[in-house]
Amino acid sequence: MTTEATTTDLQAFTRDWLDWYRAQEERLADPHGFLAITGLHWLHDGPQRFPDAPGSWWTDGEGVHVRLDDGEELTVGGAPVRGTHHFGVLPERGGVDAVWGDAVIEVARRGGNDIVRPRHPDAPLRTAFTGTPAYAPDPRWVVTGRWLPFETPRPTTVGAAVEGLEHVYDAPGRIAFSLEGRELSLTAFPGHVPGRLTVLFTDATSGVTTYAANRVLGVEEPGADGTVVLDFNRAANLPCAYTDLATCPLPPAENRLPVAVEAGQKIPRERGGA
Structure with missing residues (x-):
């Protein structure tokens, strides 16, 4: 292989890697990516309120539930939700995103536990991220x-x-x-x-x-x-x-x-x- 061909191959290799690297960073720093998470809340069978999410949350044999106060609203699957909403039983490593204003409330199941993990675009970790x-x-x-x-x-x-x-x-x-x-x-x-x-x-x-x-x-x-x-x-x-x-x-x-x-x-x- 000639030196010119070797140089060209290395340049293409580096460009491909840079494309991969930038995609990784973009996913991470997405407005609702992992840097936007503000809390990791573990659910149990009694209602709980969290400072970074609306309503009261709990889980039982029928899955995850939220009870929203008057004036509170989530959007789940493109549809507005008010009052009490049942997310149902979530699969392991599965989840549902509920939109709340400019935030996303991740409702998920990890390691056999149901969790609520709000993601706010103005989270300090995200806004201060430099790569x-x-x-x-x-x-x-x-x-x-x-x-x-x-x-x-x-x-x-x-x-x-x-x-x-x-x-x-x-x-x-x-x-x-x-x-x-x-x-x-x-x-x-x-x-x-x-x-x-x-x-x-x-x-x-x-x-x-x-x-x-x-x-x-x-x-x-x-x-x-x-x-x-x-x-x-x-x-x-x-x-x-x-x-x-x-x-x-x-x-x-x-x-x-x-x-x-x-x-x-x-x-x-x-x-x-x-």
């Missing part, structure tokens, strides 16, 4: 691995950013690869898009230059020959890297890599990162 530090993209952190599917998905319990909370995922397999002269593997979970995979991991940079608890890597569907591409330049922070009001999963024990992955997003400035 996430990251390593410069480098093609040497793009690794081709082998997909090793399990005979049947394995239920895998992991901890969470919130103490005492657990998440359970059905792991479809693991990815074996070589990095820094070491033979390694990572257990993968299903991605948000069918066929894609998600990997939660830590490495020797965790707690030093990258967030201590976890990073996440999205992985394209394995090829027909079982090859999998891991682009660690796209190792991203989860919301818990920025706010204590997130319930992010932690990596399974086997996903603690003994090498330093000096790629992807670093410790956010909100957590003291440079």
Whole structure:
């Protein structure tokens, strides 16, 4: 390959990475993104009021309920709601967004618990956000691995950013690869898009230059020959890297890599990162 071709390829690689990085930042800093969260409220069977949401909230065997005061209104599924509204039983990792003025009230279920998590565009964490530090993209952190599917998905319990909370995922397999002269593997979970995979991991940079608890890597569907591409330049922070009001999963024990992955997003400035 000529020097000119190599330079062109590197420029295209960097442009693609910048597009990914900007999309990550835009989702994070959306007016109703994770930086806009002002409270993480755990529901129980008695009505509760919260300073950043309207009405009284509770949960029971029939799901989540809210009782709005006179003059209060939410919009759920495009329809105005007044008085008492029943959200029903929410699926694990599912939820409903209820609009309240310029805010969104997230009603969700995490780790077997129903929660209310208001998101206000004027939240100080969001308005003060200046971006996430990251390593410069480098093609040497793009690794081709082998997909090793399990005979049947394995239920895998992991901890969470919130103490005492657990998440359970059905792991479809693991990815074996070589990095820094070491033979390694990572257990993968299903991605948000069918066929894609998600990997939660830590490495020797965790707690030093990258967030201590976890990073996440999205992985394209394995090829027909079982090859999998891991682009660690796209190792991203989860919301818990920025706010204590997130319930992010932690990596399974086997996903603690003994090498330093000096790629992807670093410790956010909100957590003291440079």
